[in-house]
Amino acid sequence: MIIKFTLNHQAVTIDTDPSRRLLDVLRVDFNLVGVKEGCGEGECGACSVLINHQVVNSCLVPVGNVHNKDVLTIEGYKLTPKYKIIETAFVDAGAVQCGFCTPGMVMATESLLYQNPHPSDLEIKIALSGNLCRCTGYNMIIEAVKLAVERGEGLW
Amino acid sequence: MVGHYYPSSLEETLIELKKNRYQIIAGGTDVLVQYRSWSETVPKVKYPLMFIHHLSELKFMTENVDYIEIGACVTYKDLLSSPLIPKVLKDTIIEIASPGIRHTATLGGNIANASPAADAVCTLIALDAMVVIKSIDSIRTEKIEDFITGVKKTSLKPDEIIYSVKIPNVMSDYACFYKVGGRQADAISKVSLAAVMNATDGRITKWRMAFGAVGPKVMTSLSIDGMMIGKTIEEIKITIPAILEQYSPLINPIDDQRSTAKYRKLVAMNLIQKFIDAIS
Numbered sequence: 001m002i003i004k005f006t007l008n009h010q011a012v013t014i015d016t017d018p019s020r021r022l023l024d025v026l027r028v029d030f031n032l033v034g035v036k037e038g039c040g041e042g043e044c045g046a047c048s049v050l051i052n053h054q055v056v057n058s059c060l061v062p063v064g065n066v067h068n069k070d071v072l073t074i075e076g077y078k079l080t081p082k083y084k085i086i087e088t089a090f091v092d093a094g095a096v097q098c099g100f101c102t103p104g105m106v107m108a109t110e111s112l113l114y115q116n117p118h119p120s121d122l123e124i125k126i127a128l129s130g131n132l133c134r135c136t137g138y139n140m141i142i143e144a145v146k147l148a149v150e151r152g153e154g155l156w
Numbered sequence: 157m158v159g160h161y162y163p164s165s166l167e168e169t170l171i172e173l174k175k176n177r178y179q180i181i182a183g184g185t186d187v188l189v190q191y192r193s194w195s196e197t198v199p200k201v202k203y204p205l206m207f208i209h210h211l212s213e214l215k216f217m218t219e220n221v222d223y224i225e226i227g228a229c230v231t232y233k234d235l236l237s238s239p240l241i242p243k244v245l246k247d248t249i250i251e252i253a254s255p256g257i258r259h260t261a262t263l264g265g266n267i268a269n270a271s272p273a274a275d276a277v278c279t280l281i282a283l284d285a286m287v288v289i290k291s292i293d294s295i296r297t298e299k300i301e302d303f304i305t306g307v308k309k310t311s312l313k314p315d316e317i318i319y320s321v322k323i324p325n326v327m328s329d330y331a332c333f334y335k336v337g338g339r340q341a342d343a344i345s346k347v348s349l350a351a352v353m354n355a356t357d358g359r360i361t362k363w364r365m366a367f368g369a370v371g372p373k374v375m376t377s378l379s380i381d382g383m384m385i386g387k388t389i390e391e392i393k394i395t396i397p398a399i400l401e402q403y404s405p406l407i408n409p410i411d412d413q414r415s416t417a418k419y420r421k422l423v424a425m426n427l428i429q430k431f432i433d434a435i436s
């Protein structure tokens with residue numbers, strides 16, 4: 001099937017099997033390896049990307065479903081000023097250790113702040129509830145999001 | 157074998173379903189887990205996929221005096237942000253999976269998947285909701301508890317599709333959803349209960365309960381529920397052991413990787429009691 005979508009701000013067209021996982025298409029066809037595969041079944045969030053600015057688990061999205069949609073991965077998001085705020089907030093809060101979960105955490109954070117620029121602690125926890133981290137213990141990650149909210153005032 | 161199909165309209169979908177056998181895929185959050193294969197390979201589906209997630213005809217939410225009607229492909233995210241959706245259904249949805257899944261998973265998928273632990277199904281049954289089912293030459297409406305016939309089984313025929321869900325547009329005095337799972341997000345229910353009650357002058361006029369993960373499908377019984385009607389709330393509160401006894405035959409859970417039968421039965425009973433404690 002011919003699938004047209006926007007990927008990291010650029011229009012792309014691919015001819016592929018629409019049942020393939022978006023995760024595989026991004027990693028294999030586009031070499032976007034910031035998108036990680038953890039569990040492959042929707043439980044860890046390492047594969048998080050944005051579709052039309054909402055976070056999704058790319059391991060559970062058949063690529064046919066992104067036809068005419070807008071897909072953003074960490075590689076595309078990296079080029080934005082908002083990303084810089086989140087990146088430094090994560091570093092300053094000690095929210096990164098091995099880093100495997102980090103792209104997913106960052107995309108889930110962007111999805112949250114886009115919809116809700118001033119989230120409560122509970123709203124942050126809900127927004128990150130689909131993302132597992134085996135290293136940091138979560139408190140630092142929640143702190144990092146709060147720091148990004150503070151420093152990014154007016155950006156979202 | 158015919159290939160996967162990406163229709164441009166509902167009509168085209170239904171015509172094609174009449175001609176060939178397909179596996180419908182909406183958000184894909186159940187399908188891609190069920191048919192999961194190795195990384196970098198395609199899912200091992202039995203039939204080619206029929207993509208419906210993009211069909212605008214399945215994405216509506218409307219209200220009239222009788223019903224709130226929800227198109228099959230409305231996502232959990234859209235339900236959560238709509239003023240038409242009853243609070244108890246939103247309370248249920250916020251307990252389903254995680255944001256990434258709620259952004260794509262659909263109500264139609266939860267029903268058609270017919271899991272005994274399906275959370276939205278519990279609440280929809282307690283609200284007396286119905287599914288509207290279409291093929292190219294037929295349309296029928298069925299109560300959800302009848303539409304789902306067993307573990308992963310429904311009355312859906314290969315040429316049919318769930319078109320929408322209709323929820324009676326009535327107020328409930330009490331409508332609760334309780335879920336017990338292993339983790340707060342992304343946990344399939346070990347046990348769940350959706351319960352709805354109306355009373356006039358302290359006397360019960362409506363009583364509906366639906367239990368998840370305690371049988372081959374979401375369990376409900378109009379006849380047991382009917383025994384509560386006409387009683388006063390006081391009578392209900394002082395006869396809890398008898399009521400638990402009445403519901404007991406409905407609750408026949410199994411041991412599996414998520415929990416044990418014994419635990420599930422006890423928790424289901426406790427959830428009934430929790431609801432009775434909550435009403436006044």
Ligand SMILES: Cc1cc2nc3c(=O)[nH]c(=O)nc-3n(C[C@H](O)[C@H](O)[C@H](O)COP(=O)(O)OP(=O)(O)OC[C@H]3O[C@@H](n4cnc5c(N)ncnc54)[C@H](O)[C@@H]3O)c2cc1C
Binds near residue numbers: 266
């Ligand atoms: C990590 C994880 C956590 C989850 N947590 C929960 C939870 O807490 N509670 C819960 O209830 N569920 C949970 N689920 C299950 C799942 O997300 C839901 O059942 C969801 O609603 C399925 O919708 P979908 O659109 O993704 O369905 P799909 O996967 O696209 O389809 C599911 C089934 O329904 C059929 N189907 C879909 N739409 C139609 C239609 N319109 N007409 C006919 N057939 C149709 C498909 O053929 C398939 O058999 C979880 C799943 C994962 C992966």
Ligand code: FES
Binds near residue numbers: 039042059
């Ligand atoms: S790899 Fe997709 S959620 Fe774990």
Ligand code: FES
Binds near residue numbers: 101136
């Ligand atoms: S930093 Fe290692 S998994 Fe989160």
